Amino acid sequence: MTETTTRPPGLRERKKLKAMRHIQNVALDLFDRDGYAHVTIERIAAEAEVSPSSIYRYFGTKEMIILWDEYDPIMLRAFDDKLAAMNPIAALREVLTNVVTAAMFDQDERTIRRRMSYIMEEPAVRAGMNRQADDLALELRLTMARHTGRDPEGLELRVVTAALISAFLEAIAYWHATDYRDSLHTIVNGALDVISRGLLVE
Amino acid sequence: MTETTTRPPGLRERKKLKAMRHIQNVALDLFDRDGYAHVTIERIAAEAEVSPSSIYRYFGTKEMIILWDEYDPIMLRAFDDKLAAMNPIAALREVLTNVVTAAMFDQDERTIRRRMSYIMEEPAVRAGMNRQADDLALELRLTMARHTGRDPEGLELRVVTAALISAFLEAIAYWHATDYRDSLHTIVNGALDVISRGLLVE
DNA sequence: CCGGAACTGCAAGCCACTGTCAGTTGACTG
DNA sequence: CAGTCAACTGACAGTGGCTTGCAGTTCCGG
Structure with missing residues (x-):
């Protein structure tokens, strides 16, 4: 299969x-x-x-001419492996620390940034990215359900994965908006901290 | 203006x-x-x-033939008003309790459900919804910044609003997936509870 | 009632995307 | 190391979503 x-x-x-x-x-x-x-x-x-x-x-x-990334499937597999041993937040931190930094060496970061500006600013491309994010959310949900025994279609897991992914996407957006000043790794860590401790607004 | x-x-x-x-x-x-x-x-x-x-x-x-909703701007304005007096989570609960239930009386709920199935299952329509969500996220961020004095472009506020909206969208998706068994109001409350208390997974 | 502004229909065009059908090239078998 | 088969490629002819420009009509405020 x-x-x-x-x-x-x-x-x-x-x-x-x-x-x-x-x-x-x-x-x-x-x-x-x-x-x-x-x-x-x-x-x-x-x-x-x-x-x-x-x-x-x-x-x-x-849109996919811009969105396509040969390292995407590699990162996905790495993420999936990590999920077997740790919770998704820790897994995401790990993958970003190890895999992404490695991938950014041979595919020069300049290409990534060029693509990023279209991903952020061109509506059609953004739509494509959201579609990919939806697919990723589904996969992540199923994987987490498998590892924790929770209902993959339950409200709780749905909300958790959706929040996790949207935090990740928002981190990328922030990375772009601040002209790549800090490392993506640092920013994603900050974003994950925010949703980890709960949205105790006000 | x-x-x-x-x-x-x-x-x-x-x-x-x-x-x-x-x-x-x-x-x-x-x-x-x-x-x-x-x-x-x-x-x-x-x-x-x-x-x-x-x-x-x-x-x-x-897509907008399906996505268009004459009550959207009304709900938005109501949400904006509530935001002046309370935090966004409480505001969202309020709006759903008062306005939405009222709107659902004269626009019969059947039409909403018919539209919903296309919004959830047709990729192009989903893309349009995500675009609307992006716009809403920006507005929400600016409003919250105004009310709390925080940096509207800061990472924290970005992540909070994104998580809030994605939780709302996920609640709607769950509502549809479970065949509208429970009221939308109940489900959104549950979703907001999940992200309020933080993603302490595992 | 009238002047301008907004709305509507008609027509023509652009281009992303699809399906089909040869022709070619790399991958596997004996 | 053929020869076969499957996969890939290019050319071509649509389809239809969406835009633009123009003319005629309808409604609003004074």
Whole structure:
């Protein structure tokens, strides 16, 4: 069933990855020059020397050209592993400390920031991110239910996961809004502290 | 600047409202019969006996035909008023107790439920709802900043408002998922309790 | 009752996205 | 190291959501 390519990459896979990186970079260049809305898929395809259909096959939608991240599945798997041994807040802190900092070395942080500005400011792209967040919330909920024996469809677990993820997203937004002054790791830790101790407003 | 029609309705306004209600109902009928994706704006326009352009002028996008709610601005204003006197959690409880239950009398709850199923299950509509939630989050943040003197752009306030809203949305989702068994008011109260006392997981 | 402003319908266009159908290329088998 | 098969790719022709500009109509305030 879940036989998700645990094999060594293979030429085909590597070629595809390389093409996707290339297309993403070309697209970001064009977006920077003319603005997200004024760049058509056709233009990206022409500039990247692939066919428009290939772009749709790779990314599915225009937003995903920006949202796609080859390290996402890696982080997800790491997060899932950590969840087996600790609570989700601790797990998230761990993943950010270990995996993310490592990934940020070879994929230079500049690309991440370029993508970030569109994710935050372009409504269509933001919508795509929210969709990903919804999927992530569902997965997280099921995983937590498995580890704690709680009802995966219960109100409590739903609210907890939703709050956790929204805190994470808000941390990223803050990171962007403050021009990446502090490390993402520090900010996420702060955000998690806030929701951990409860919303005792006033 | 913010001179938002505090005048008595006027014929024009009433006509528009009536047309929008009519279009929304017709659209829901068609969606129920053929599915959201298989119904074109043109078909809705024909069935409702208006021109497609009018639909766009009324609703802006296809999703908004479902998302539009004439009571939304009323609830927002009520929420804003309550915020002046109490903390946001108490304010939200209040609004739901008073305003929502009142609104549900004359707009029969059946229409709300019909809309809800598309809001929850149709990705495009969900995206639109998330966009509205983002706007609401910003407004809420600014209001809370005004009332408490905290930094509206600070991490803490950002996380608090985001968690609050995501809890509210999750409550609505739960309400739908459990087939509207309990009252929305009860569920939202439960959700607010969860995030109030903090996410002391494990 | 009248001047301007807002609303409506008509028409034309843009482009994201989909489906199909050859042609090609990498992956596995004997 | 063929040869076969599955997966990928490109070209092409739609579909339809959404926008824009223009003309005619309807309503509101004075």
